[in-house]
Amino acid sequence: MSAPRLRLALNRFRQVPVPPSLLPAAQAQARAFHRALPGYQPTPLVPLPALAQALGVGQVWIKDESHRFGLNAFKALGASYAIYRFLKSRAGGAELAPASFLSPQAMAQRPPVTFTTATDGNHGRAVAWTASKLGQKAVIYVPRNTVKARIDALRGEGAEVVVVDGTYDDTVRRAAADAARHGRQVISDTAYEGYTEIPGWIMEGYGTLFEEIDEQFPAGQKPSSVFLQAGVGGLAYAGAAHYARQSVAPRLICVEPLDADCLLESILSANGSASMAKGKQDSIMAGLNCGTPSLLAWPLLRAAVDAFVAVDDDYARDAMRRLASLGVVSGESGAAGLAGVLALLADPAAAAQRPQLGLGPTASVLLISTEGATDPESYARIVGR
Numbered sequence: 001m002s003a004p005r006l007r008l009a010l011n012r013f014r015q016v017p018v019p020p021s022l023l024p025a026a027q028a029q030a031r032a033f034h035r036a037l038p039g040y041q042p043t044p045l046v047p048l049p050a051l052a053q054a055l056g057v058g059q060v061w062i063k064d065e066s067h068r069f070g071l072n073a074f075k076a077l078g079a080s081y082a083i084y085r086f087l088k089s090r091a092g093g094a095e096l097a098p099a100s101f102l103s104p105q106a107m108a109q110r111p112p113v114t115f116t117t118a119t120d121g122n123h124g125r126a127v128a129w130t131a132s133k134l135g136q137k138a139v140i141y142v143p144r145n146t147v148k149a150r151i152d153a154l155r156g157e158g159a160e161v162v163v164v165d166g167t168y169d170d171t172v173r174r175a176a177a178d179a180a181r182h183g184r185q186v187i188s189d190t191a192y193e194g195y196t197e198i199p200g201w202i203m204e205g206y207g208t209l210f211e212e213i214d215e216q217f218p219a220g221q222k223p224s225s226v227f228l229q230a231g232v233g234g235l236a237y238a239g240a241a242h243y244a245r246q247s248v249a250p251r252l253i254c255v256e257p258l259d260a261d262c263l264l265e266s267i268l269s270a271n272g273s274a275s276m277a278k279g280k281q282d283s284i285m286a287g288l289n290c291g292t293p294s295l296l297a298w299p300l301l302r303a304a305v306d307a308f309v310a311v312d313d314d315y316a317r318d319a320m321r322r323l324a325s326l327g328v329v330s331g332e333s334g335a336a337g338l339a340g341v342l343a344l345l346a347d348p349a350a351a352a353q354r355p356q357l358g359l360g361p362t363a364s365v366l367l368i369s370t371e372g373a374t375d376p377e378s379y380a381r382i383v384g385r
Helices: 027-036 049-055 067-069 076-088 122-133 148-156 168-182 199-216 232-244 262-268 299-302 313-325 336-346 346-354 376-383
Strands: 006-010 046-047 057-062 114-118 137-143 160-164 226-227 253-257 307-311 364-369
Touching: 006 262, 006 346, 027 076, 027 122, 046 232, 049 057, 049 336, 057 067, 057 199, 057 262, 067 076, 067 364, 076 122, 076 160, 114 122, 114 160, 122 137, 122 148, 137 168, 148 160, 148 226, 148 232, 148 299, 148 376, 160 168, 199 232, 226 232, 226 336, 232 253, 253 262, 253 336, 262 299, 313 336, 313 376, 336 346, 336 364, 346 376
Parallel strands: 057 364, 114 137, 137 160, 226 253, 226 364, 253 307
Antiparallel strands: 006 307, 046 057
16 A cells, blocks of 8 residues: 555644734834845745646745745745844844845954854755855754755855754754854754744744735735645744734645654644654655744644645655746745645545635635755756756
8 A cells, every 4th residue: 555645634723813922023123124135125926827727726826935035045034134133132232234234344343153053955055145144154054864955055155064964853953052062153943942032033034925925916816825835834934923914814724745744743633732743854845854843833833724734745746847837946845835735636535625725716826935946956857857
């Protein structure tokens, strides 16, 4: 018997409306920060009518994050804002203008900092990029299954790269331990016991992406279903925080790999508490290979997300090829949202739940392509170009 290609769980813990105590502060400060950065511009929101017709839904839109700051992924929104907030807090209230933040001159009168984090690739590159702009060092930790192209990209930003013989979760622990030993500053996008403030700033930074989407949708239109890929849950948290404030919220569906389905395992636990994934965390969706939800993100996801779906890698490959045929270059993790849609529409076991997830002929589906071809060899192998 072949292994299951899809796991689906409707959220029996969902709360409507979401308790105000779970919603983060407004995104205005992060958006103003990003607008002031040199080189900032909103990434494209692309309509895909041919894909909508093929899927049997009303509309499909995709936010293409491969254009973000030239880094081929959305992560700089969080890393830059978190480092900015960290430096402001360390300055004791002294003025630090966003417009002049990304320059070595802004650090000239400040003590040097070595920034560090664990990463599957994109977040670490964003931390290293920000550190390089500031004239500071970065030490980035990656799990053993990280491909050479992503390691080369980290080194291309001037980072020292440490390969850890373990999973992403092992890498998080090693980065934190070494930071304490060597006096480095952790800029992690996952929250764990005793470390929550900076991950919160990172997720606030991601909120800019959804503010842009609101401005880019045609007047009077909005998505009815939003598919959010999830590793530790940072992007999904930002999306949930954004849409849970709206009077008529879209359905929110989190998508993760079968091999790293910590959110699905969490929602299926007896009391909906954060739980470990049971797989090997070795999916081609490398940016989502995370074994434990962020402790800061999970309470909001538990309250706000409608459903959690875990898919195998074949759906991600299919999604990448479909998007490539439409002119959207989306990597393995970037195509995960569409992979979730394809799985839900193809698997007979999900047929009864499709109406509850808004997958019908009038649906307006929003996808986030969180990365471009961050592993070019794999992309060419899968897509065929």
